[in-house]
Amino acid sequence: MRNFISVHDVNNIDAMVKKALMYKASPFADKTLGANKRIGLVFLNPSMRTRISTQIAAQNLGMEPIVFNVDKEGWAIEFEEEAIMSGNTVEHVKDAAPIMGKYFDILCIRTFPSLKNKEDDYSELYINQFIKYAGIPVVSLESATLHPLQSLTDIITIQEILNLSHQTSNPKIVITWAPHIKPLPQCVANSFAQWVNKWGKADFVICHPQEYELDDQFTNGATITHQQDEALMNADFVYVKNWSTYTDYGKIYCNDPEWMLTNEKMRLTNNAKLMHCLPVRRNVELSDEVLDSPNCIVTQQAGNRVWAAQAVLSEILQNHKQ
């Protein structure tokens, strides 16, 4: 693996999950693998979990992490080719990225979509420019359309629960849309769909109001329904997430509070585990009673971000050694 941008960069999801769970059991098993190497964590947008977990993962492998919050501390970066830079942007990614390539051995980037220009967002303009100009391995800390470290974490967490329960049959996994006050990216839902579909070990259902169809390049293979009750029936895992509209891009259409997940709805499931990538707006997306219930595994899930990042960085470092 050179870059980690999507599930397509991973040959064997089960092997990655196994590696991550090995690191969870033995965090310092490869504590010298990244010795004398530096990793840049560059944030164009806010983060808590991704920032901290990736730093810990890098340190567990002996790397020195440097965090750069471009949105708060850096010069505003221009991404458009041949831009006349007479506006707010101060330096071009063509100039900034190669310098980062000199400072770091691995470059990790978080960018968000504009939610205004679907073509730019879905071409992954920002992260692809970093890949093009940095000249070193690039890891997505969430891009315009995908959040692969989150999705790997999600599969690790599901596998961990299945291992504990000794369940060998395919679980029913449901991702259900939830209301929100702001238009949010489709990244987490796109990415979760892409990973669960490639993993191929689930009865996978995507459930949302009619106007919230996702791009079928990610969802193909899943059952898609607009009936939340029907989707939740006998589910083993319920993943709650808001996203804005994809077709008429970046809008909020229906924001019906009836789509908020409650304990009453959870009673339709097979005593399902409740997942969310966080941060979550309580009593908008999910009720307090669901988030505070013993079936809620969001803290375990967020904790596993460390092991997902460590497995990915380890793969890149091992590949780099050869």
Ligand code: CP
């Ligand atoms: N889930 C997630 O990516 O959280 P942060 O935005 O806090 O990194």
